[in-house]
Amino acid sequence: MLAIELRDVEFHYPSAPPEHALHIPHWQVDHGQRLFLHGRSGSGKTTLLRLLTGMMLPQQGQIRILGEDIQTMSASQRDSFRARHIGQISQQFYLLPYLSVADNIRLAAVLAKKSSAALDNNIYQLLEKLDMPANLFHQTAGRLSQGQQQRVAIARALINQPPLLFADEPTSALDEDSAAAFIRLLLQNLTPDTTLIMISHDHRQADWFDQSVALQDLTVVREDI
């Protein structure tokens, strides 16, 4: 079964020049695949992830995620679908600085309506697996170091055990060793059937993944856009 399938997808920002338009004739990703997506800066990697998460919709074409056509969903259905099925990690981690480590992770579960009596226990276990010191579980996220914030962001993305995980340039601000440590940590904590797409402009990280794809190989240039 396919985790992701795109057919003749076309997207452009209304205010952006035509050369920034994204056109993907066909692309599919299998379940459980760990895929490294790279491309030059401004090529549309982040835009593609936003299309895959349903944050934005293409002007044309079809996007099927986990077998569901996200264009046919209402906005609130897409919000709910994203919360339940997709984990995200981004370069800036986007933690809520005033919430504790545990609350930042709990929030993702609550929004996915996966809150349960065992939730606190699951959060603590996940943080322990990510080598997060226990004394930081109730620390506010705004007071954590960058490395600690990375771990919380990973835990938040994994707490709902999503079938899809998107990581958008999570290592761009890290040195080579730290980036390698981050990827290792991420891959160690994934369940086998989780599909991972990690975006980066650093080709050297491709070795960690099952498949490496350059965005320009997926797209075609449309002269008429």
Place this chain on the structure above:
Amino acid sequence: MLWRIARLSLWHRRITIGLIVLALTLAFAVLLAVEHIRHEVRDTFTGTVSGVDLIVGARTGSSNLLLYSLFGIGSPTRNMSWDSVETIRQQPAVDWVVPLSMGDSHRGFRVLATSSDFFTHFHYGQKHPLQWQHGQGFATASDVVIGSSVAQQLGYDLGDSLVLAHGQGRTSFSRHTDHPFTITGVLQPTGTPIDQTLLIGLDAMDLIHGGKPGAHPESISALLVGLNSRIQTFTLQRQINEFDDEALLAILPGVELSLLWENLGWIETSLRSIAALVLLSSMLGMITLLLVSIQQRQQELGTLRSLGAGPWFVFALIEIEVLLITASALLLALLTTQLGLLAAGQWLAHITGIQLTLLKIDARLLGWLGLLLLISLLAAVIPAWLASRRSLLQQLHSESH
């Protein structure tokens, strides 16, 4: 979780939020105080006297008669004769009369000379009789009864001696030192001008102004009249107003109090208008600050949206924040108003004769609190709607290039 996020997010922005709360607190305090004072003044006015069917005095304006006889404000243009008092007393329709004479004072508090029937027939509010805190009414021409505020503010108690002064000023050079009085009774608080009054017998008033012991005065300031039947009120009023021997005026205190209150309506309207303007400007300030803060919170709100929070989640978050801000401001405003009433109540009572009670948690106050809460929530609808509409798009836009 939504409440926790709202609470912690507010605390995270506590300086900005503190300013909003402060502005709203001041606006709500002004509004609550104005509304409370308006009710207190009206209650004091309408409850100054009850059970009195007519007030009679020498012909003057009806407001003037009402003000000097009940509130001790102003003075009669001239007195009414004792003969007229006797004539009215003998009317078949009349059940009782209580003469009032005034003109003296004690350390800024007015002195009211009357008969001992005053303590039987004078009622206030919903026909509450006067009650004793200590002691009893005056029995001799050297006895004085004092109102509760006089006792409290001057530190007087039973058995204390005092001297009256001629005239109603705080400072008088003509004091009746040859006729000291002894306090025989202290009245319970009534919330009426009686609290700021010293009461002596009519014979005592006559005596300190050169009269003979045991004699009645030649004239008095006003007369309270109670009738056997209220049906006869208008008949007797007309008779008195057409009295041949002396130009007199009889008024119905309830009607005059209502008319006077209506005449003071512009003050009430002005106070309410000022309070409404203060509230309006604070609401606009709150909306502006919310819009600015939402602009600064795009990342935070965008994070919530990207995690799967729908627009209604963001809308509810902003509304809950406003609910918490408004509730805090209302609590602080209640506290501020109570402290203000405690601090200024005595002073206001002394200079205006109006006793301000503290705010009571009753249906009216709860109604006001609910209304202010509702207005705040409605005022926040626009920023909340904008936040719910824009948060995700704004975040995406800020990252997109």
